[in-house]
Amino acid sequence: MPEPDDDYTPLPLSERMQRGDLMAAACPSREVLKHVTSRWGVLVLIALESGTLRFSELRRTIGGVSERMLAQTLQWLEGDGLVKRTAHDVVPPHVDYSLTPLGREAAEKVRLLADWIEFNLPRIAEGWTNRQNAAVD
Amino acid sequence: MPEPDDDYTPLPLSERMQRGDLMAAACPSREVLKHVTSRWGVLVLIALESGTLRFSELRRTIGGVSERMLAQTLQWLEGDGLVKRTAHDVVPPHVDYSLTPLGREAAEKVRLLADWIEFNLPRIAEGWTNRQNAAVD
DNA sequence: CTTGACACTTACATTTATGTACGTACTTAC
């Protein structure tokens, strides 16, 4: 009778890590969620889905980001392996940002949510004004 | 001959509102995004996708939420018309939370993102550990 | 008769996110 353990091959810790569980307070997936759903994280991923952009191009694309937060957000996403930073050693500086394969997958999900919000804003806003009227009654 | 304008019915402002644009700093869709992608907003939507839950049930389901933030988040989502609050007037209090049709749509998108993160956590975390090793080198 | 459950609310403290302003080192345009 074959023992089940015969097929066992030791894997490095990283590959043995099981699926995350966002409902668990201590799960590291909470960090990823934080970065991806951060105020500017969402918009950076979506902006980069159309192609590589430079720092200043990103800043102009995403209305209202400060330089500081854009840099910060890009570092978060780079740290999670979703964004790739490519610095050309020239002067004036030239740095390109693009999505990694992992980032492209994440960006797709994020864009679906963003698209839904943009498209359904009227339905949502309708509720706002209705409730405002109801409060006046 | 029927004039095209005969069919025209003036719509309230809310129904005439066009699609939002998240890249625009002043667009109200930014508020919705903030609520939906807030730390607990994501998890509340996902938790309610499986069915109606009471306040305390939600609190037990979502690891680490404080009562204060759960209440706050539920009010945000209720204000956006994504969550319906049903209070039974009994003592001790009994309040049910469920998704509205709008909320069910939003929750689906959010869950797709959350699922992706949970499933791909190993790939992401691999990058963390690799970079840590690289820093030691 | 003390405790816990329920669904919050409020006051307060703290942590985190975000913004503002300035500096950098060099280049091109005016």
Added chain:
DNA sequence: GTAAGTACGTACATAAATGTAAGTGTCAAG
């Protein structure tokens, strides 16, 4: 020669999110 663009880092300040602890009123369980 003066200003602007480039991609940030850093110090400081503020705003926002979140946490903690306590209180509410009633009931049921121990």
